[in-house]
Amino acid sequence: MEIRITRDTMSDIYFDALRIRNQVFVKEQGVPYELEVGNALEEAAAVHFVLYDAGVAQGTVRLLTNxxxxxxxxxRMAIFKESRGRGYANVLLEELVVFAQNAGIEKLELHAQLSARxxxxxxxxxxxxxxxxxxxxAHITMEKGLNKQKNH
Known part of the structure; x- marks a missing residue:
């Protein structure tokens, strides 16, 4: 398993993230494409994480700093339907939290779908x-404060 990180919206990593998000949010959940990838400035400002297993993209999440x-x-946490239940979301989230701590971010916030609480x-x-x-x-806002040390 490997997580690749990019800010480059012209990279293969970013295109893998979009492919996963399109499959999960647009096709599976019926979110309009314009809502899913509607803000090019946010897309360019975000850090995109993609998890690969055996070289194949399986899940993604993005981090948008204020x-x-x-x-x-x-x-935009998304795991391909056939790849859920393998712990990929946990690995992505752990990597993202470490990245945020190392970047000096003090608080993380997200809008969780109720099924993902x-x-x-x-x-x-x-x-x-x-x-x-x-x-x-249906969503709920969730928050987590970060300290300078890594949480395990």
């Missing part, structure tokens, strides 16, 4: 606020 750099949003809870994220709808899917 302009001040003290907090960041975790977005358990994953984030297991990694120390806490629910904040009420359930809301995003792209026709």
């Amino acid at each position: 302009p001040a750099g003290s907090s960041a949003l975790i977005q 358990g994953l984030y809870d297991k990694h120390g994220f806490a629910e904040v606020g009420d359930v809301f709808e995003e792209a026709g899917i």
